Amino acid sequence: MERVEQHAAFGGSQEIWAHRSHALDCEMRFAVYLPPQARAGRVPVLYWLSGLTCTEQNFITKAGAQRHAAEHGIALVAPDTSPRGEGVANDPAYDLGQGAGFYVDATQQPWARHYRMDEYVRAELPALVEAQFPVTDARAISGHSMGGHGALALALRNPGRYRSVSAFSPIVAPSRVPWGEKAFAAYLGEDRAAWRAYDASELIATAAERLPLLVDQGDADEFLHSQLKPELLQAACQAAGHPLTLRLRPGYDHSYYFIASFIGEHIAHHAAALRA
Numbered sequence: 630m631e632r633v634e635q636h637a638a639f640g641g642s643q644e645i646w647a648h649r650s651h652a653l654d655c656e657m658r659f660a661v662y663l664p665p666q667a668r669a670g671r672v673p674v675l676y677w678l679s680g681l682t683c684t685e686q687n688f689i690t691k692a693g694a695q696r697h698a699a700e701h702g703i704a705l706v707a708p709d710t711s712p713r714g715e716g717v718a719n720d721p722a723y724d725l726g727q728g729a730g731f732y733v734d735a736t737q738q739p740w741a742r743h744y745r746m747d748e749y750v751r752a753e754l755p756a757l758v759e760a761q762f763p764v765t766d767a768r769a770i771s772g773h774s775m776g777g778h779g780a781l782a783l784a785l786r787n788p789g790r791y792r793s794v795s796a797f798s799p800i801v802a803p804s805r806v807p808w809g810e811k812a813f814a815a816y817l818g819e820d821r822a823a824w825r826a827y828d829a830s831e832l833i834a835t836a837a838e839r840l841p842l843l844v845d846q847g848d849a850d851e852f853l854h855s856q857l858k859p860e861l862l863q864a865a866c867q868a869a870g871h872p873l874t875l876r877l878r879p880g881y882d883h884s885y886y887f888i889a890s891f892i893g894e895h896i897a898h899h900a901a902a903l904r905a
Contacts, residue, residue: 630761633658639699640665643689648757652749653712654742659754660685661762662695666702673767673792673903674704674758675896678750678776678783681808682728685709688773691885697893701900704764708754710775712743724808725815731803732779733827735816744816747827751783751790769793769899773888774852778803781829781842781862788838793902795843795895797888798850801862802830808856833865841872843898845891847881 634645641664650657666672675698677688688694688707698705711730718739720726735744759766770791772780777799784794803809804824813824825831846859853859859875866873881887 630757638662638695641667641695641699643695645685650712650749650753652745652753655712655714655717657712657749658685658709660689660705660707661758662689662698662705663762664699664702664704667704667763671763671765672702672704673769674706674764675769675771675899675903676750676755676780677705677707678732678770678772678779679707679710680772680774680776681710682723683710683776684728687885688888691889692892693889694892694896697896701896703769703896703900703903704762706754706758708750711746717743720815725812729775729812731775731809731812731816731827732782733813733816736823737816737818740816746779747783747786750779751787767792767903769795769903771795771797771895771899772799773797774857774883775800775808777801777844778809778827778829782827782832784840784842785829785832785836786826788836788840791840792905793843793899794840795845795898797845797891797895798847798852798857798883799829799844799859799862800857801844801859802828804828804831805861806856806858830861830865833862833869833871836869836871839871841874842866843895844873844875845878845887845895846875847878847883847887849880850883850887852883
């Protein structure tokens, strides 16, 4: 690993690290914020998954999360949103290829070699973080938009791995909206049965763990009715008796202004679960 950035922030350290990923077969970067409490001992960790076109930088520079993480003594880890680099398959569109990994393990060519973001976020990155930094194996996960989809799916697919999960403006039913249909067809093939393994609204029915879901959604979000459709997750949770807190926030859109407005509440939510 190589540290490529370090900045003091709220008594802690905001860092960017580069490493060779075996799961993705390329060099990857991730951000880690270590709160001041990490100097005295190990701290729990919140993984943040960003949305389409983002890198590891968007969350750490726009969300204002470090202040809240320092208050609660939680580390923050934000990976990039896809494999990158020369030789990594790509597409000219913003919603496929580099910057649009959708947190799945691709099975189709030319994506299968590098696009294994589920394995990277679920297994490789936590193993690396827990070995190299003063953090415990008490994990929480959150994300925005495509990353909100990733957070919900990873939590539902891996019972016991995360203490808590939340999402901002998540793509809750990727099998039934244009962003998800395009990506899943490319990465997973045309058999829609394979898509269900990464679709939160489908996973709810068979979830082995009733981990409560916290979702914030702006009602002025330009993608609300075309791509996000939180009512589909709400219906699935009601049918299965799965705990869901869905908060529709008046006037808020899809931007990081929305995330910055409520990230403190989400970090407090995760802190309570991580201390339990």
